[in-house]
Amino acid sequence: MAIFILTLIICNLLFLLSKASSTDTLTLSQSLPDGTTLVSKDETFELGFFSLRNSTNRYVGIWFKNIPVKTIVWVANRDHPLKDNSTKLTITCDGNLVLLTKNNTVHWSTNTTTKPLRPTLQLLNTGNLILRNDNDDNNSINNEEKFLWQSFDYPCDTLLPGMKLGWNKKTGLNRRVTAWKNWDDPSAGNFTWGITFDSNPEMVLWNGTSKYHRSGPWNGVRFSGAFGGSNSLTTHPLFVYKLVNNNNDEAYYSYSSINKSLISIVVMNQTLFRRQRIIWIPENGTWRLFQTAPRDICDTYNPCGSYANCMVDASPVCQCLEGFEPKSSETMDLAQGCVRREPWRCKVEGRDGFRKFIGLKFPDTTHSWVNRSMTLEECKVKCRENCSCTAYANLDIRGAGSGCSIWFGDLIDLKVVSQSGQYLYIRIADSQTDSKDAHKKKALLLIGTTVAPIALVVLLAIFYYYRRKRKYEVEKKSEVGGQEDSMELPLFDLATIVNATNNFSTDNKLGQGGFGPVYKGVLVDGQEIAVKRLSRSSGQGLTEFKNEVILCAKLQHRNLVKVLGCCIEGEEKMLLYEYMPNRSLDSFLFG
Incomplete structure (x- = not known):
């Protein structure tokens, strides 16, 4: 038991000693031999010597310390492997970080030209390995201008936040x-990712010296070739993307994680020829693919040639822009590109214009x-003045847009992109410009010359119909002799009665008399009524109906069925009675 306790104490002491000896810095008087490491203060990253699974070569690199799947993010001597483990990393008096072999031969060096007083090597929490002056204050680690050298300036296959x-x-x-040449060889492959050194920089993947994928230029919000959703290089709930382009200082792209606990890196995959963003999933203990580029044939570089639009869901995939036609009319091979359907002449009125396109990379x-x-x-004026200019656009699409x-x-x-708000103005024959607007103008002219007269005739016919109808109703009312006053009965409109009787449904019919049929109805307020409708075939005319209405108005008695009103509209003449559910008197008299 005593031996077990002693062993446990020794193990704990050794663990504490190893923790105490863990450091993130290396000074001029120190060295880092094979088998020892530097660890960042927050213990996220670790610097040391390593070998790959099927190789005996030794390398100096940085990896995630607390991720069980060893993920190398930077290699110092990627193109100059070591052959044994008798080497060490040290700082020379001239301020360089060097890798020495067992006979003190310099195998690899940072090759800096600055000669600091007290150079110090430090592994930062970001994974950046820096050389700095030891007498600099702590704030200097956040100011890269004070660095003598940094690993972030010499990335390998991984882009860190x-x-x-x-x-x-x-x-x-x-x-x-x-990218690495392969999984067991971190030396430089032929698959590269970087920023072009143009007046309008964009991100490009190269396969050797050939462009393989292009992001499109930055438009102030995103790269013009970026799609929406999680595959876009735009502002994302998990990440913030940034492009800085100072005319005389820098042109670079970077990203950062909004959630600091999220571990995400961008890796170049030589095997798949893909740029991949992966995220560490601690619950599963695996890396998960989050983004990839290129994603399809339209995401590769120039699959359709000049003036052709790549549409991955179309058939064929390559489509000439409006106003253009295939360059090869015999084979219709759009991979050879397209040409203008009509030639244009620079600065010649009627033969020189621009057409607006939206939603293009x-x-x-x-x-x-x-x-x-x-x-x-x-x-636009600047482009028109130069006969070599073929298109123009806003440099920045934010707000009303600015720049040229x-x-x-x-x-x-x-290619077609899902994001809107990007307008590209392409030079084309003036007769071909704004063809959509021309079609609209023709359509409007056609409407104005054909539809408008027809509409005028219809309106006149409607006016004539309602005028005649109004005249007829006035005449009928005059014939009735102002019955609205004399009859002392409310007038109901035809629409109300039609609605109450369900359009005089046979299911609502109560009976038939010499006057005409009688229908049951329900007014909108719920009152049940009986509607006596004058039949057009009956011998009773307007005069007889008038007399009956006046008589019914005067013969109001508690023992008689109450008359609620009447309706006179067009050929329709109706009386409205209170509905009595016990049927008519003849049913009781004659069974």
Whole structure:
């Protein structure tokens, strides 16, 4: 028992000693031999030596410390593997981080030219390995301008939150992410992701020196080729995406996680030729795929040629833009691109105009020019003045839009995107511009010349009909002799009685007399009525009906059925009685 307790105490002491010896810094007087590590203060990342599963080569790299699936995010000597474990990482007096072999030969170096007084190596909580002056204050770790060197400037196959993908225009540094050659070889493959150094930069995947996928230029809100939902490079509930393009300083893309506990990285996959965003799921202990690019054939670079629109759900996939036709009319092979249906002549009235397109990924910006202060109208004038200009658009779509972006030469790599609000104005023959508006004008002209006269005739006919009807009703009322006053009975309109009797339904018919049929009805207030309807075939005319109405109005008695009113409308003449549910007197007299 005593031996067990002693062993336990020794193990605990060794654990505490190892924890106490864990550090995130390496000073000039120290070295990091193979078998030891640096750990960031929050213990998220770890720096040390490692080998891959089917290789004996040794590398220095950074990985997630607390993720059981060892995920390497950076490798120092990716193209210069070590052959044994008798090496160490140290800082030289000239301020460089170097990897020394057993005979103290420099195997790898940061190759910095700055000569600091007291250089210190530190692994930050972001996964960034930095060289800094030891006499700098703690705030210097948040100011990359004070860094002598940082691993974030030399990414491998992984983009971490806060890393910059793109250019430092002052120094010419180009931060690009390059895939591993294969799972057991972290050396640089031929699949690369970076930012173009154009006037209007965009993110591009390269396969060797060939473009493989393009994001489209940034429009102030998102990349123009980005789709909505979780696959877009826009503001997302989990992430914040940013593109910075300072004319003289930097052009870079970066992202950050809104939820700091969320672990997410972007990895270049050489095997699948995909850029993949993956998220760590601690409950399952696995990485889960969250985003990928390219996603389909229309997401690859220029599958349809110039002036052709790629639509993944269409058949064929490639469709010429409106006003254009296939370049190859014999084979109808749209992969060769499209040409204008009608030729245009620069600056010639009637042969030079622009057509507006919406919902397109903007063309390749290799041959483009931008101005951040121009209005859209000024942009149009600028494009029209240059015969090489083939399209123009707002540089920034926020609000009313601002800035100018114009393209020269053929427009390539176009596709339909789900996001709206992006307008591209493409140069085309003036007779072909605004064809939709022309069709609308023709339609309106057709309506004005044909439909309007017909409508006028109809209105005149309706006016004539109601005038005659009104005249007829006035004459009938005059014939009745102002019965509304003399009859002393309320007048009901025909619509009320039709509704009450369910349009004189046979189910509501109570009987038939010499005057005409009698129907049961229910008024809107629930009162039950009996409607005596004068038959057109009866011998009783308007004079007889008038006399009956006047008589009924005067013969109101508690032992007689109460007359509620009458209806005289057109050919219809009706009397409304109180409904008596016990049938007529003859039923009682004659059984």
